[in-house]
Amino acid sequence: MALCSPAAADEAFVTNQGSGDVTIVDLATMRPAATLAIGGKPAGVAVSADGARAYVTSPEGKYLTVIDARERRALRRIALEGGPLGLAVAPDGGRVYVADMYEGRLFAVDPEAGAVVATAQVGVTPSGVAVTPDGRLILVSIRDADRIAFVDAASFRKIGEIEVGRHPFGVTIDAAGARAYTANVESDDVSVIDIAARRVAATVKVGKRPYCVALAQGRGFVTDQYAEAVSVFDLTTLAPVGEVKVGEYPEGIGASRDGKTVYVANWFTNEFWSIAADSLTVTGKAKTGDGPRAFGAFIRAMN
Secondary structure (H helix, E strand, O other): OOOOOOOOOOOEEEEOOOOOOOEEEOOOOOOEEEEEEOOOOOOOEEEOOOOOEEEEEOOOOOEEEEEEEEEEEEEEEEOOOOOEEEEEEEEOOOEEEEEEEOOOOEEEEOOOOOOEEEEEEOOOEEEEEEOOOOEEEEEEEEOOOOEEEEEOOOOOOOEEEOOOOOOOEEEEEOOOOEEEEEEEOOOEEEEEEEOOOEEEEEEOOOOEEEEEEEEEEEEEEOOOOOOOOEEEEOOOOEEEEEEOOOOOEHHHHHHOOOEEEEEEEEEEOOEEEEOOOOOEEEEEEEEEOOOOOOOOOEOOOOO
16 A cells, blocks of 8 residues: 555545545554545545545535545545435446435446446435446445345446335445345345345344444444444344444444454444454544544555
8 A cells, every 4th residue: 555654554434424524544553544625525435446546425515536545635526416425436446336316316437537427317315336346237225215226337227126125225245246235224124135136035133223234254244323333143144143332323334354343433423443343342443523424335455
């Protein structure tokens, strides 16, 4: 990871909606390493697979910010109509897919050209976005329709949808590209989706108002906003494993590359916590800006 000085660990890019910035957290020390001004009430975040770029949506500012993650500086803003929220980066980094929660669209953005190159209608209030590891399929949570939409990346058209729980928000795809997990805010559960079959394979009950899902150590970790906790379940049996009490109103959640640590952004307490994925103990806390959401793939892996 090339920075102004050598970096020793992976980093987290935490969007702070209240203070309009991004806190970059050194995950080895669990201390803030830098703060980048973004503006426009930033919420969604996605880091490219090679760690070179981070992308941040600003729903109120109506733009996407492109960040040079190695140099920790904003490169450009790309204007987007509507309300850009959830986003994901294609595995090759050539496209950024952004959900427009106001107009029911998914944008395909060329981040280097700084332009929208395609638009797909997906359904009312699209929120979370995820891409399969092969880059061929994009999944979008359609919050107000209680559905997940499937978009073909090549044609950039919606090719199907399935019903899930009530008000799906975050959506996460496993490393094999076999299953997706969506947190359903109003039904307090997680839908387990068989991607190839395009069907819900199971439903897992979790805590009050789940927001996002992370996968680590053969377990699913779910931020429960109203419970101030992370629910944990076994990915094979789908049985509950435990619960970790965290800060107030946890939202964004992600796992380290080695699966040993899970990271949680706590919106109302302005903190970013680390949790050991095996013992389910809190191992660190970092202060952030005001209103950390970190909605998306916020961890930058050192390459």
